[in-house]
Amino acid sequence: MRRRWWYGLLSLLALILSGCGGVQSGQQAVCTAETFTPNYVPRLERLLHWSGFPVSVYFVRDANYTELRQSFALQGFDQWVERSEMKIRYRLVDSQERAQIVVHFDPTTRDGLTEYTFRTNGQLVSATISIGVKGNSAVDIRSVAAHEFGHALGIGGHSDNPEDMMYPTFISGIPLQITERDFNTLKTAYCNLFMEGDASRAIPPDETLLHFTIRCGE
Numbered sequence: 498m499r500r501r502w503w504y505g506l507l508s509l510l511a512l513i514l515s516g517c518g519g520v521q522s523g524q525q526a527v528c529t530a531e532t533f534t535p536n537y538v539p540r541l542e543r544l545l546h547w548s549g550f551p552v553s554v555y556f557v558r559d560a561n562y563t564e565l566r567q568s569f570a571l572q573g574f575d576q577w578v579e580r581s582e583m584k585i586r587y588r589l590v591d592s593q594e595r596a597q598i599v600v601h602f603d604p605t606t607r608d609g610l611t612e613y614t615f616r617t618n619g620q621l622v623s624a625t626i627s628i629g630v631k632g633n634s635a636v637d638i639r640s641v642a643a644h645e646f647g648h649a650l651g652i653g654g655h656s657d658n659p660e661d662m663m664y665p666t667f668i669s670g671i672p673l674q675i676t677e678r679d680f681n682t683l684k685t686a687y688c689n690l691f692m693e694g695d696a697s698r699a700i701p702p703d704e705t706l707l708h709f710t711i712r713c714g715e
């Protein structure tokens with residue numbers, strides 16, 4: 498009886514330390530909407546993830562490509578890299594075939610768009626980001642790129658708080674910043690990267706591919 502009491506106490510301690518509601522001793526921890534708060538996980542249509550980092554990124558060299566636009570876009574992507582202390586990171590590749598995330602610029606709009614292919618277990622296979630560059634504003638290209646990269650990293654939906662980077666619309670000329678809610682939402686998708694200890698995700702093998710598109714802006 499004495500022994501059972503100790504096990505009970507240890508399980509309770511493990512539960513408190515893990516920070517994951519509902520996780521019992523001996524099971525793998527999986528992050529829920531209660532793990533990293535505040536967040537907007539419950540509002541999302543999907544919360545997806547890449548199997549590991551760095552993810553490979555390719556910028557399409559079409560008529561809308563310029564090195565300057567790429568450098569502004571990368572400054573946007575880098576906001577996530579810096580905020581995650583390099584746990585989230587990417588590498589540039591020189592061919593579309595070798596890329597997990599393909600990026601191109603669209604001069605007909607200021608808004609962005611992200612398309613995904615993913616498995617039913619939530620693991621991303623590929624993503625395509627379109628960054629609106631109408632107006633050619635460095636601030637806006639950076640902001641739209643950061644927002645769309647947030648989608649491409651797995652945030653499948655939008656925040657309902659206008660202060661968050663992942664709110665669907667933005668005000669031209671005002672730089673978007675990653676908020677605590679934005680970052681906690683992303684962290685929930687990468688439990689194994691952002692939690693101490695054995696927090697690896699149990700992912701059943703799954704070959705079914707699904708597609709999903711997020712349109713941003715009006």
Ligand SMILES: [Zn+2]
Pocket residue numbers: 644648654655663664665711712713714
């Ligand atoms: Zn969006």
